[in-house]
Structures are given as structure tokens and as C-alpha cells.
Amino acid sequence: MKNKLIYILTFFGLCLMVTACKKNDYIIGGDVHDPRVNMTTYDFLKSKPLFDTLSILIDKAGMKEEINGNTTFFAPTDYSVAELLARRTRIIQLKYNNENIRYTLDSLPIPELRDSLRSHLFAGAINRENLSLGDKLFKSKSNEDFSILLTETNDYTGLLxxxxxxxxxxxxxxxxxxxxxxxxxxxxxxxxxxxxKELAQTSGIITTNGILHVLHNKHKFYW
Incomplete structure (x- = not known):
């Protein structure tokens, strides 16, 4: 009975969400929002608990002004950062045969950190209206090639x-x-x-300086 009630409430909430959504809205945390936020990209990230650690890394890299330029940023969440630290912790524990060693934020070399953050950063505004269902190549601020594209899904067939x-x-x-x-x-x-290929779990947030997309929580930070 409990599972049935949860299913009914979830379905009812989804119906309300679909009915409320407008063409230019974006979805974050299950809520519908206007895509424009009256703050910079950095300040928006700083205001959300999901990016607490990412904000620390941006500060550590000295990249606040760069993030706040005329840019599009694909933000990794704190889950991605935590997975990176856990992955590197396992490597050094095996290397030194010491399970008490931990790889921390302070262990990240600054040049490497900047390169990784810049691989998620692009010049100018890249939003849905600039994209198509085919591959479209862009150069990241780390001077690497990326494709940014849209892909149709049948996940919600019957509702939309x-x-x-x-x-x-x-x-x-x-x-x-x-x-x-x-x-x-x-x-x-x-x-x-x-x-x-990495999915953006939230897309099209328009800040006062650019565009912000949020990558899914399992994105492998540092690729």
C-alpha cells in the first residue's frame, strides 16, 4: 500500500510539472523555474549546496573572474568531485600500501585543476537554440574539442x-x-x-554573464 501511494503521488507530481512547464523553463531539483537568474554564474553556484565543493575548487584555481566572463559553463556537481577524490585515494592507498592515506582537495595540483575546469568552460553563450540533433563542435577554454548536441528521448511518451x-x-x-x-x-x-558522452541533468540557466548547464552526478570529473 505504501509503494502504491508513493507511485500515485509521484505520478501526480509529474503531471503537474508537465502541465506547468513552458518552452523557456528549466527544471532543477524537481521544480519549474524561469531560466534567468539575477546573479553571476559563480554566485549562482555559490548559492547552491550542490556546488559547495566546486565553488571551493574555483576559488582554489583563481578562476572566479574567468567563470564570470562571457562564457558557457558545464558545471560538475560535488558528487563528481567526491568521486574523483575517492578514485585517487584508492590509487595512492594501493601505491603506498596504506589504507589511512587520503587524497584531498589540497592534494589537487593547481595547473591540473585549472585545465579540468577549463575543459568544462566555453566562450560565448551556448544554449539550446544554438544546437541541433547532430554533432556541433566547439573548442573549450582548455583548447580541447567537444561536441554539444541535443538527443531526442522516448522516456516521456504518452505524457508530452x-x-x-x-x-x-x-x-x-x-x-x-x-x-x-x-x-x-x-x-x-x-x-x-x-x-x-555526458548528460546535462539541468540545462539553459541564464545568468547575468552567460549560460550554465549542470552535468549529471555520475560525470567523471577530470574525464
Whole structure:
């Protein structure tokens, strides 16, 4: 009975969300919002608990003004940062055979940190109206190639009259992956050359200086 009640409440909430959504709204944390926020990208990140650690890293890298330029930022969440630290902790524990060693924010080299943050940062405004269902290449501030594209989904068929489109950031490795007729990458591509495709869980936040998209919580920070 409890599970049935949860299902009913979830479905009712989804129906309300779909009814309330307008073309230019974005969804964050289950709520519907106007996409414009009256603050800079940095200040918006600073105001949200989901980016507490990311804000510390931006300060550590001395990149506040860069983030607040005329830019588009694909923000990794604190979950991504925590996973990076856990991953590197496991590496050094094995290397030194010491389970008490911890890799911390202070362990991150500044040049490496700046490069990684800049790989998520792009010049100018890149929003949904600038994109299509096909790959569109952009240079990040780290001078790496990325594709940014929209992908249609059938996840909500029956609830919406048009197919929703997910926004993806794709790290291009050794040229764009060759695609099969069904749009899937050619399986013969070596693993080290396969592009890395990351979903934006929230997209199209318009700050006073640029555009902010938020990558999903399992995004591998530092790629």
C-alpha cells in the first residue's frame, strides 16, 4: 500500500510539472523555474549546496573572474568531485600500501585543476537554440574539442505531445566517433578513442554573464 501511494503521488507530481512547464523553463531539483537568474554564474553556484565543493575548487584555481566572463559553463556537481577524490585515494592507498592515506582537495595540483575546469568552460553563450540533433563542435577554454548536441528521448511518451530533448556534452577523442545507421558509435573504435558522452541533468540557466548547464552526478570529473 505504501509503494502504491508513493507511485500515485509521484505520478501526480509529474503531471503537474508537465502541465506547468513552458518552452523557456528549466527544471532543477524537481521544480519549474524561469531560466534567468539575477546573479553571476559563480554566485549562482555559490548559492547552491550542490556546488559547495566546486565553488571551493574555483576559488582554489583563481578562476572566479574567468567563470564570470562571457562564457558557457558545464558545471560538475560535488558528487563528481567526491568521486574523483575517492578514485585517487584508492590509487595512492594501493601505491603506498596504506589504507589511512587520503587524497584531498589540497592534494589537487593547481595547473591540473585549472585545465579540468577549463575543459568544462566555453566562450560565448551556448544554449539550446544554438544546437541541433547532430554533432556541433566547439573548442573549450582548455583548447580541447567537444561536441554539444541535443538527443531526442522516448522516456516521456504518452505524457508530452513532442519528444523531449536531452542536452549532451561530448569529449571528442581522436576525432568524432564514426556512427552506425542507428546512430550508435562504431563498436570497432578502440576504447581509448571512444568519445565520452555526458548528460546535462539541468540545462539553459541564464545568468547575468552567460549560460550554465549542470552535468549529471555520475560525470567523471577530470574525464
Amino acid at each position: 505531445t513532442t519528444k523531449p530533448q536531452y542536452l549532451y556534452l561530448v569529449k571528442v577523442r581522436n576525432g568524432l566517433d564514426l556512427k552506425l545507421a542507428n546512430g550508435e558509435p562504431d563498436p570497432s573504435i578502440p576504447d581509448e578513442d571512444k568519445d565520452i
